[in-house]
Amino acid sequence: MSKFEFPPSIGSRPIWGTLEPRTGASHLFIADAQGAEAIIDVATPELMKTGHIIFISLGADYADKLRALGPAQFYEGPSYDASLPRIKRVLSDAKMGLRVYLAGTESLMGQATNEATSAGVPPAAIQTEHRGSTARRMQCVHCKGFTEDVETDPFVCSHCGLNLFVRDHYSRRLAAYQGVCVDAEDPGNVPTPKGIYE
Amino acid sequence: MSIQFNDETFRDDYSFHNSEWAIKRFPFPFHEDSYMYSMNAEQHQGGPDGSVYEKRFDVDEHYVSEMQDRAKVLADDPLRCQSLPHMTLAGWDLLELIMVSKSEDYPELFELHRDGNQWRWVNKPLGIDDTFTFLDESTLPYGPMEYITRQTQGDFALLDQREENLWMDAGMITTQADWSLDFDIGMNFFEWHAPVPKANEMGIFKRALKYLINIPQGSPGRRLNWTMTVNPLLDTSPENYHKWGVQKTTLTPENIGAKQHLRVELQTFYRLPRSNALAFPIRCYLCSFQDLMTMPKWGRRLHRVIRDLPDELATYKGFIDNRPMMLDYLSNFDDGLPTSPGIFPEPETEPPLKA
Numbered sequence: 439m440s441k442f443e444f445p446p447s448i449g450s451r452p453i454w455g456t457l458e459p460r461t462g463a464s465h466l467f468i469a470d471a472q473g474a475e476a477i478i479d480v481a482t483p484e485l486m487k488t489g490h491i492i493f494i495s496l497g498a499d500y501a502d503k504l505r506a507l508g509p510a511q512f513y514e515g516p517s518y519d520a521s522l523p524r525i526k527r528v529l530s531d532a533k534m535g536l537r538v539y540l541a542g543t544e545s546l547m548g549q550a551t552n553e554a555t556s557a558g559v560p561p562a563a564i565q566t567e568h569r570g571s572t573a574r575r576m577q578c579v580h581c582k583g584f585t586e587d588v589e590t591d592p593f594v595c596s597h598c599g600l601n602l603f604v605r606d607h608y609s610r611r612l613a614a615y616q617g618v619c620v621d622a623e624d625p626g627n628v629p630t631p632k633g634i635y636e
Numbered sequence: 637m638s639i640q641f642n643d644e645t646f647r648d649d650y651s652f653h654n655s656e657w658a659i660k661r662f663p664f665p666f667h668e669d670s671y672m673y674s675m676n677a678e679q680h681q682g683g684p685d686g687s688v689y690e691k692r693f694d695v696d697e698h699y700v701s702e703m704q705d706r707a708k709v710l711a712d713d714p715l716r717c718q719s720l721p722h723m724t725l726a727g728w729d730l731l732e733l734i735m736v737s738k739s740e741d742y743p744e745l746f747e748l749h750r751d752g753n754q755w756r757w758v759n760k761p762l763g764i765d766d767t768f769t770f771l772d773e774s775t776l777p778y779g780p781m782e783y784i785t786r787q788t789q790g791d792f793a794l795l796d797q798r799e800e801n802l803w804m805d806a807g808m809i810t811t812q813a814d815w816s817l818d819f820d821i822g823m824n825f826f827e828w829h830a831p832v833p834k835a836n837e838m839g840i841f842k843r844a845l846k847y848l849i850n851i852p853q854g855s856p857g858r859r860l861n862w863t864m865t866v867n868p869l870l871d872t873s874p875e876n877y878h879k880w881g882v883q884k885t886t887l888t889p890e891n892i893g894a895k896q897h898l899r900v901e902l903q904t905f906y907r908l909p910r911s912n913a914l915a916f917p918i919r920c921y922l923c924s925f926q927d928l929m930t931m932p933k934w935g936r937r938l939h940r941v942i943r944d945l946p947d948e949l950a951t952y953k954g955f956i957d958n959r960p961m962m963l964d965y966l967s968n969f970d971d972g973l974p975t976s977p978g979i980f981p982e983p984e985t986e987p988p989l990k991a
Contacts, residue, residue, distance in 0.1 A: 450823065450830035579816055579874045582715075600878055607831050611822040618874055622881025623957075 462549040463535025472570030474500030475544025503622035529557035548613030577614040590631035652868035680858035690738040702774035709810040719806035727781030729908035789917030931981035935969030
């Protein structure tokens, strides 16, 4: 599957990389959906000897292929939220020399980066690669609720119901883009939603 | 002079008003008849008598009412004041800077009595007389940054300095020009400025950052920034934009002089002694078009600046839709005569408007 080229954007927006094998004491892979393909591409027998794969399927069928890589530990979870307790537990054991590989949606990479850095993993030990959906995790600036999997602009806040414009402004701390009311100056005049990258 | 504090509101019935004194000292942000981004910073070491530059933290007739408005904003949304855990020391630095400055600059309004770490702070306009232990948070009703900025006009950002960058790691932000502390907290200098058009390509932010990270203790800097606000609304937050945005559509040719306000930020920059953080006070001044027009120089100049401003900036500053109506109004105050350089109104020497 070809990788999506994000258009040039503003400076708060993260730039995702390409996973590369690193030397390290142990290797933690966290991926969702098509992110599995990036793990398959980067995996080596050496990495898998001390490798732990956490795969968040979102319904995608990669578990057998990932298991076949022969990681020391493997886990499949249905969603990020469901997997979070395990991710936190694993990161609480993080030691010097841990290498973290994140692949898949921006939502997964943003949130898992925060979990890793708050557990003390240095940012230089974390790699990312975007694969799959380009949907965004959005925070409503008004009610502060997060809406996942936003593919259109504008969209409806899943918490307060306001029609929100999709900004490129991104907060690493929140792992989210900012959504701002689109019809504040002309209530009810909501443009027809179109794809964010159309 | 002793200040007569206005009893006024910045919401609902908008009873905010500027006295003649406040108009004359309004920090008009255009030193020439056109505007483009620039850092344009200078030393903040006083200024002309009575000007907003004279004192380190200017106190004016709006002080008490602005602090009441801030208290209401915070009651509605405590997220407007946040401090990441490593910023507490910077908060104490800021508290000290403000208490020392205000008690020295306005001894009739503020007193600071220090006996070692036992401090007594008297704020007469707000009726506060508190004794506390410096650097002991448990002796104040709020964290140190929140405590002192509930008593000081203007927004405050505390910027941590590391990795040759500045990080927005604490702030009291209730009078902002449409940016969210809750969203931006933790961002570095380039990240929080990312939405500003053009300035990045012009290299403004790189130069600005270089200037800011080299500000030494004892040599604060300042600059002016500006935008437009319909009604004297201090809290133009993105959080509440879905409530106040519609006010922009209430302008008419009849009410624009009273309703449309030029909103100016006096930004100052102070290196803090213990934390090495940078304090970034952002003081907001509002003035209605009709009050600005009492100064012939400002009438001529504001018309020319707004007329010639690139669309991109008028869009970013949120008044592109209202610009034609603004220009219809402002053109009545531009007779084509030249203006003198500098921001001050020069009412004694600038020619009156030709009929």
